[in-house]
Amino acid sequence: MNIALFGNRIEAKYQKDIQSLIELLHTKGCTIHIHHKLYTALEDTFDFEFDLHIFRERREILSLDYFISIGGDGTFLDAVLLVGNAGIPILGINTGRLGFLSNTATEEIPYAVDCLMEKNYKTEKRSLLQMEQKEDLLGDDNFALNEISIMKRDSASMITVQVKLNGMHLNSYWADGLIISTATGSTAYSLSCGGPIVMPSSGSFVITPIAPHNLNVRPIVIDDSAELEISVEGRTESSLLALDSRSYTLKHRRIMQIKKAAHQIHLIQLPNSTFLSSLRNKLNWGFDKRNS
Helix, strand or coil: CEEECCCCCCCHHHHHHHHHHHHHHHHHCCCEEEEHHHHHHHCCCCCCCCCCCEEHHHCCCCCCCEEEEEHHHHHHHHHHHHHHHCCCCEEEEEEECCCCCCCCCHHHHHHHHHHHHHHHCCEEEEEEEEEEECCCCCCCCCCCCCCEEEEECCCCCCEEEEEEEEEEEEEEEEEEEEEEEEEEEHHCCCHCCCCCCCCCCCCCEEEEECCCCCCCCCEEEECCCCCCEEEEECCCCCCEEEEECCCEEECCCEEEEEEEEEEEEEEEECCCCCHHHHHHHHCCCCCHHCCC
């Protein structure tokens, strides 16, 4: 079985857990492919007595069985970019903070490895957003799992975001910015700006304004088959465009098309983990600190 390990940096308190993961996979007879950044983060601490295949690019991992992201949700989003449309199932091991996507704790590593070996898990298909622009600003990395955001660049006045939905005018958003979120991303930036939580399987996207000038402009849930056409105006020449954690300069009055991407991400959910359990655990639903 061929398994890829990905991460950016590992805090000292988690390094033994990751060493145990690698040694356990080796014991199970797996061929281990490790991203060069993760290998660099570990090589000064550990002396591995077996071969690890170091990779850097997507084309080197196209035929692998599993992809394990080690870090927080930000690391998981980087993993999604690297996997792209390869269709490799991704498991997130959480060494970060909240962990909606990286929802497997380090103490669950032996259990998680057993589940992978026995194929005892569920795979959730998560939709992505895709952005297209005549100037081809993003190349092949024009997709996002959580959200596509448009924001003013500085403390200057608000921007105006013109939005068409399936060719019809939806709204002119006078705001600090606008978030177009997937159902997966509804628990991320959109939630912090007042957007609703949406079940991942609902087939929906969410449009959430950031600090709108008109307080009666609220988030709206749309079908994920919809196509959006967006342009931005403002007193400055450009705004900030972000796809998940990647940011770019967006020149004003350039037209963008946003729609559901052609490919999906395959998220591994272990038997002891569901989206609902993540909501309860991460958001402390049903928890009363008076009884703790």
